[in-house]
Amino acid sequence: xxxxxxxxDIRSLADRVPLNNGTAMPRLGFGTYKSPPxxxxxxxxxxxxxxxxxxxxxxxxxxxxxxIGRVLRESALPREDVFVAxxxxxxxxxxxxxxxxxxxxxxxxxxxxxxxxxxxWPKPSLMRDTWxxxxxxxxxxxxxxxxxxxxxxxxxxxxxxxxxVTPAVNQVxxxxxxxQPALREYCHxxxxxxxxxxxxxxxxxxxxxxxxxxxEAHGKTAAQVSIRWILQHGVTTIPKSVHAERxxxxxxxxxFALSAEEMRAIDCLDRHERLGPDPxxxx
Numbered sequence: 001x002x003x004x005x006x007x008x009d010i011r012s013l014a015d016r017v018p019l020n021n022g023t024a025m026p027r028l029g030f031g032t033y034k035s036p037p038x039x040x041x042x043x044x045x046x047x048x049x050x051x052x053x054x055x056x057x058x059x060x061x062x063x064x065x066x067x068i069g070r071v072l073r074e075s076a077l078p079r080e081d082v083f084v085a086x087x088x089x090x091x092x093x094x095x096x097x098x099x100x101x102x103x104x105x106x107x108x109x110x111x112x113x114x115x116x117x118x119x120x121w122p123k124p125s126l127m128r129d130t131w132x133x134x135x136x137x138x139x140x141x142x143x144x145x146x147x148x149x150x151x152x153x154x155x156x157x158x159x160x161x162x163x164x165v166t167p168a169v170n171q172v173x174x175x176x177x178x179x180q181p182a183l184r185e186y187c188h189x190x191x192x193x194x195x196x197x198x199x200x201x202x203x204x205x206x207x208x209x210x211x212x213x214x215x216e217a218h219g220k221t222a223a224q225v226s227i228r229w230i231l232q233h234g235v236t237t238i239p240k241s242v243h244a245e246r247x248x249x250x251x252x253x254x255x256f257a258l259s260a261e262e263m264r265a266i267d268c269l270d271r272h273e274r275l276g277p278d279p280x281x282x283x
Contacts, residue, residue, distance in 0.1 A: 005234040007257050013052040016083075017236060019168040020191040021138075023115065023145045026083050027231060028251065029055025031197065031240030037064040044242040045071045049082075051251050057171075057238045059087035059120060060105050069109035084109065085116035085169075087149060088134075093119070093126040098133035106142065117143035118171060121282055122155040128162055135165045147171070149197075150279040153186050160190070171195040173276050174235060176211065176226055176269040177204075184235065196237040200226050200250075202275050210265055218256045221249060228253045229266045 009015065009027075016024035030048040035041040041064045045056060054077070058068050065086060072082060086109065092101035102117060117137060119130055134146045147169030151159070156170065170187050174180060174196035187194040200223040205211050211222035218225070223239075227250060230237045239250040258266070 004232045004260075004263060007232070010231050010254065010257075012254050013054065013251055017193055019145050019193055020166055021145055021168055023168065025116065025145075025169070025193065025236065026053070026055030027236050028227070028253070029053065029057055029083065029085075029195075029236070029238040030247070031057045031238035032062055032064055032068060033059070033197070033240050035062065035064055035240065035242050037067045040242050041067045042071050043244075044247065046075070047244040047247045049075055049077055051248050053247075053251065054081055055083040055085070055238070057085045058109075059118075060089045060092065060101060061087070061120060065105055065108040066110075069111060073110055079111070083115040084111065085118060086114055087118040087120040088130070089120050090123055093123045093130040095129035095133045098130050099137070102133075102137050102142070113142045113144060115144045116169060117146050118169065119148045119151075121150045121277075122148070122152075122279055124155075124158070127155075127159060131159060131163055131165075135163070138165060145169070147192075150277075150282070152279050153183055155279065156186065156190070156192070166190065167192055169193045169195050169236075171197055171238075173198050173274060174230065174237075175199055175201045175205075175275075176208065176229065176266050177201055177271045177273040178275070179267065179270040181270075184233070188234070194235045196230050196235050198275055199230050199237040199239050204275075208269065210269060214258070214262050214265065220253075220256060224249060224253050225258070225266075228256065228258055229263060232258055232263060 015027040030053040145168040147167040149171040205222040
């Protein structure tokens, strides 16, 4: 795959990338993991919309779908202008259970459809039945695209052996300390958009000297450099925060570019270090 994407493709929060079924997904979206339901996540989503985010990522596990749906319905943002993603949790996998979980998420969100429905973690014993339900949900039009999270190459290869619909997205842990270049290459080669969670290493980016040095050269923060590095590698991402100033900061990554030398320097930071669970051991 190309080492980087053309800089002209990374212009603003309005940028979208085409998925393999023709749907377009925001390159930089807004994450809501560990954002408590009620006023806290509602205030965060309002702030994100005010900044210009048009992609909102949630999950049944986060227990904040109802709060997010309330904000979206109350906002002036037309439904077709916002990209909403949610996920089926591990305990709800399986053919019938996936339909029930999807219906429940749609009800909590108060929406007629979601733009992306994801399998939250690979669960090999239920993968075939879960994906069969996912394909039928997509065919119904109630999810404009379907995908997976936390799937390694061998999970994707297993899925490909029996599926009729290729996942549009694979949302995985991806940051300077865990780069997974082989997975990135596999996704690119197979028409799967890779999306990064924990892009600023859960706050650790500000403690990495190389990121800080590069940030100072651009008048930016280490978190902004980490996000920009991800985008320039052609990976989409969903940084999260409940603080208005950090939400704005994470979005302010379109007025500078990392040089090829800076990109290579960050590439050398890979430690294969996970901050979250190992997908082979979690489910």
